[in-house]
Amino acid sequence: MKTFLVYLLISYPLSMAMAQFEPNYDERQVPEFKIPDPLTTFDGKKITATSEWENTRRPELYQFFEEQVYGKVPGKLDSLSFNMVETSDDALNGKAQRKQVEVSLFKNGKSLDFNILLYLPKSRKPAPIFLGYNFYGNHSITDDPNVIVSKAWAMDSEEFGISGHTLTEASRGVRVHRWALEKIIDGGFGLATIYYGEVDPDKNDFSDGLHSLFYMESQEIPKKDEWGSIAAWAFGMSRALDYLETDPDIDASHVVSFGHSRLGKAALWAGASDTRFAGVISNDSGCGGAALSKRQVGETVGRINTSFPHWFCDNFTEYNENEEALPVDQHELLALIAPRPLYVASAEDDQWADPRGEFLSAHYATSVYDLYGTKGISDTKMPEVNSPVQNTLAYHIRTGKHDVTEYDWEQYIDWAKRFVAVKP
Template sequence: MNKLVFIALFFFLFQPFAFAQYEPNYDESKVPEFKLPDPLKTFSGKKIRNAKQWEKKRRPELLNFFTQNVYGEVPGELNISSVEVVEQSNNALNGKASRKQVELTFKKDNRSLSYTILMYLPINVEKAPVFLGYNFYGNHTIANDVNILISEAWSRDNPSFGIIHNQLTEQSRGVRTNRWALDEIIGAGYGLAVIYYGEIDPDKDDMSDGVHPFFYVDDQQQPADNEWGSISAWTWGLSRAMDYFQKDADVDASKVIVFGHSRLGKTSLWAGATDTRFAGVISNDSGCGGAALSKRRFGETVWRINRSFPHWFCTNFKNYSKNEEALPVDQHQLIALIAPRPVYVASAEEDLWADPKGEFLSAYYASPVYKLYGKEGIVQKEMPGVNRPIQNTVAYHIRTGKHDVTDFDWEQYIKWADKFVK
């Protein structure tokens, strides 16, 4: 038999079996046995007994490991060069809110990058607490408001939204109003600030655009193995928004809650871990690399996420693809890095890809760190019933439905923020 024919026949017959072990697992009985690393025991085995020891010894080493081996290090500083209010109105949402669109610009050498923060603030609140989050398809998608500027940044195509040739269009205005519960947020006395994530770093495996090249040295074309992927770049953008909020008289910068869904939920968790100025953190269906435990290998795995989205994490994270047992950390310790500030982890019943049980267990196993501060976390190891939230400093719910953000989610987030942030 011809050698090439033999090879082709081999792959045709045996490739399905070769890759069967990497098919997503949705069977709890097939979750491998694993031992989670203790958040209250250092890498050298020393027990952490109080908040002071946590902050001095354990928290720094955990933060350093996640930085160097999962999300990547930001290789320098880049401060805001200029701030411009490009549009504003005191009569938005039928007079219930003010609207402001603020452009932040960053310059270095011959490069320039700008992104726009769209803000709605309740008209009757002098300094408003704010939910801050990224959106997937442009600020103009979050509300039916003709005054919202349409970004010219690259976008993933979505023909159902009228987005083709990677260009945002008028046709996509208001297509994601269902995810933001804007009237309810404003009515509860909170502001909402949103940013199109593609303006900071386009969501594609290309490190030649966005903010990454601002820090390249000589002929560098890619971040170093321990340097930032896109999640860290988006996190950087959230922190620069916080820099701006601290100078905006309309915002209570001490009460900014960072929110994210899916890959942007991974981003909100990392933002909360790295920037202690955020008063609270919300992870909505964040899954692998977010709230879900990696060692469970349920739904999306480290291998799959690194294969499908190689630009999200630092290159060093690929050392743990199909090798989760070698990870000396897991995502419950990421959540613990947010302590003692409140954190909310949410799942959806049909979103098995994101591993709801793994997300819940992360919140549960992070709770002993919150206990060091006298804060109440998740005290029972059994998941709560569907649509039955646990509202403590560490909060959790699983709701009916799919991978999405719903009015039910926002209702819980607002109640929780009223109690623990506002």
Template sequence: MTPNQKTVKPLLFILLTLTTLGLMAQPEANYDETKVPKFSVPDPLTTFSGEAITDSQEWEEKRKLEIYQFFEKQIYGKVPALLDEYSFKVIEQDNQALEGKAQRKQITVGLKKNNRTLNFNILLYLPNGNEKAPVFLGYNFHGNHTVTDDPNVIIPEAWNENNADLKISSNKATEASRGVRMHRWSIDKMLDNGYGLATVYYGEIDPDKNDFSDGLHSLFYAEEQTKPKTNEWGSIAAWAYGLSRAMDYLENDTNISNVIVFGHSRLGKAALWAGATDDRFSGVISNNSGCGGAALFKRKFGETIGHINNSFPHWFSESFKKYSNKEEILPVDQHQLLALIAPRPLYVASAVEDEWADPKGEFLSTQYASKVYGLYGKKGIDLTEFPETDRPIQQTMAYHMRSGKHDVTAYDWDQYMTWAETFAK
């Protein structure tokens, strides 16, 4: 073997490994509609074997399960087993919180598997004066104490991503970050309109870093296992699982009538998967969820499968990496994820400046999923043109394109509460 041959073989091995892991340099993001490739949208009402679905019973019996199983095994990943035990403990309660406007509870949820445990805290506000209230359940990004300036809300101890603007350093939340994300949670307005809020810091379920050693996954490992198997869950599926474990408590709280699951950005992806996997959620809201959320993969607009697997290799199952930069061979698309939530109410929201999340792709997903809602006699999105900015479409399936950037605003919450009053309350 020549010296050149000795060099080439290791290089080929490295390139092959990087390609398999989805870690090769990614093409620049496309923001030009004229460069969106021609693609075929998989028909949600035609089975993988080519059989046409004509009614809701056939959908339930023949099509829904095969779509669900594909997403479960090839995209988000399968939960490997059942828990051995779980528990709930109300660790703090004040019936006159927020100047008497709310009842506040803080509940520790305990999960146990293979003699290993994980705990996370739910912050719950319920409006005073209501016998029962509907509740929005959603994750927050940096700790329950960031969504309110309420001094009694517990600061999490779990790993936290550093953020100078939010006064988080050394991967640890402190008192300095209390209330820094209040603008994303219209808590007073929720309470005034008869809604409650339940929120959880997502890092208590699974810290958002490419390390499967210190979150929910590790409870389920066999001896010497250090990461999920190829078709097992990534972080998005773990966060969705955590939402369902929060629901285990909420559905038994006698002051709660129903629960609408909500999520923004990566946590919007988790909310959609939670809604697809757990029909106890009475409604689902996806806010700017983008690639791997509501946006169509096959448009290759903004963030793509290659980009997301390269930047966040822990979010999806390992098996999903084979579709990096190969959207054309994927036999499903995200409108079918939305369809799995039917006939329950679903709201998808975009922001006009959030091109990375592909607002048009999010809108088209709602259009293509609407035919499944139609099987149940529910109204989806029948608008053929891209909607005007700040002009919501509110049916059982709802959509709006908001002015502004990637964020959650008071405008968004106003639309969600108006919609929930009719369709999801």
């Protein structure tokens, strides 16, 4: 119970935490359920070849997640543009290049802008990239005084000096520990990050952010099968990738979609939706991310849809405290990323995100990786803490809480060197 409360105080408003029912962390109380077979179609046909997976099974699985879980993107942009706002060849004590790029999206006579902060190693061009959102503004991930402070809506945080939903200098560098910038650069990778609130503010209000660009006349909220915020954030990652493909300093064929917690859910959906991503990393993504829903451990479908009704499409509420009715589970979301490299990571004290459920999800997705002749997680026994299993489909559980640590990044960089961005 201690871990549950710590996690909530870090990540959720206290009023939401108090509204939750007592979560289950007892393996003896996990309900019996059948694991849906990724390699058996909804009408019972067994998939035995990659062509059958790609042409039959993968499309029907993707359609279910798109229409019943994350929601469909209602159309295409009219256009988009990129503007280099700032650049320096003397970042991180001279070892990196910094770029700040404004991405502008246009639809139905309306527009939305978000900013990509890039750090690229001067020692390797073009550079492979980790692309991921941050929670409190691009300036929060570094002490670099040149990084622009976002003007977008932000969650208030007494700890980080954020009030009136406005980001200021007070929050510069408050999340340095989550972004091992120098390790990433020294490893030969670049980092691209975006403040997620610029793409879609994390609040149950669809009047602003990305959704509003796509509304038909008199529409005020997405339709039941249309995108929630997670799908909007995933869409934003793909638009950032559109920019990365234009930058000669970046190896856009080796971009890894990275995310932590709710943004880990977005990174997974981005990787499933956009096969241009060369790899995907899910860090403590939990319910609606890597963890199996049917286990009902920690956060459940009903709890997440109640606390964060804007994250998923409205159709997903049909499965509130009704996970047994789901014809899929999250291992099949992971399988949609195959055969591309995928890393699922958990934290020992983060029981709310169900580490065992995240591990088992990676295990049950392995059959699709096997179909391609690549290696996943074959063992049903979880590895020891701080003992990573690094294959094309990788997994680790580390000591500590719901967070991103230097240990996590050390594993991701090593894995990405071996499986994503192999040097010629």
